[in-house]
Amino acid sequence: MRDEADPQSVDARLAARLGLLRTEHGWSLDELSRRTGVSRSTLSRLERGELSPTTTVLGQLCTVYGRTMSNLLMEVEAEPPQLVPLVRQQVWRDERSGFTRRSVSPPHTGLRAEIIEGTLDAGADVSYENAPVPGVEQHIWVLEGTVEITVDGTVHTVREGDCLRFRLRGPSHFRCPGPQRVRYALMVVLP
Structure with a gap:
């Protein structure tokens, strides 16, 4: 009962x-x-x-x-914890592509946004066939290095300090031209 x-x-x-x-x-x-x-x-x-x-x-x-x-x-979980300590931020690395993903502020049912720290090694390429959720909003702020991001057929060169923002409805492509790796913060906001 x-x-x-x-x-x-x-x-x-x-x-x-x-x-x-x-x-x-x-x-x-x-x-x-x-x-x-x-x-x-x-x-x-x-x-x-x-x-x-x-x-x-x-x-x-x-x-x-x-x-x-x-x-x-x-x-139906309770409200998400306000503090996400570094030791609780899950890290995943794809050795083959040279991509590392840290879930800085992980998704939660009660929240619409999440924050990811991404790093791509120099020369790394990562492609996504489709948006995980059509119309998902993304903000990509480059913290170190340079990344080329293709969205809707347009290639954007995003350098340290720059921020690219868009609604993703189809494929996307990330490429680190080098000579150093790129590190960026990605904010994902569900529609």
């Missing part, structure tokens, strides 16, 4: 999110029941916060909503 006294509890946020997902899909409780095999009354009680879902029921709901359980639970 849930703690209805605390509307900010994970259970309360989960109940609200489940109700919102059903509404976003335009489904009635009867339609959701048909799709999941979970009784209409159970679904109604879940959305009102009178009942906590079992793992099995939550799994059935995640399947019809096209989400992993981790993604659904991430959507």
Whole structure:
């Protein structure tokens, strides 16, 4: 049973999110029941916060909503932490392309923006076939070096101190002409 006294509890946020997902899909409780095999009354009680879902029921709901359980639970996390210490900033390196990515301010359900520190070795090339989210806003501020960024077929040479900003709707290409590596801050803002 849930703690209805605390509307900010994970259970309360989960109940609200489940109700919102059903509404976003335009489904009635009867339609959701048909799709999941979970009784209409159970679904109604879940959305009102009178009942906590079992793992099995939550799994059935995640399947019809096209989400992993981790993604659904991430959507109802509490407010993101205000401080992201350096030791908690995940770093990923693609040795083959010479690209390093540090998630300085990682994405969070409650936020629309994230900040990434990117470095490209001299001569490195990285291409992206499509925008991860069409219309995503990007601001790229070069901290050291020079990078050539191709967006919408136009090549922009962005030097130390310069900032390139755009809405990404298609492919993009990053190239570090050298002679030194480039280091830049990338702010990604979801539409």
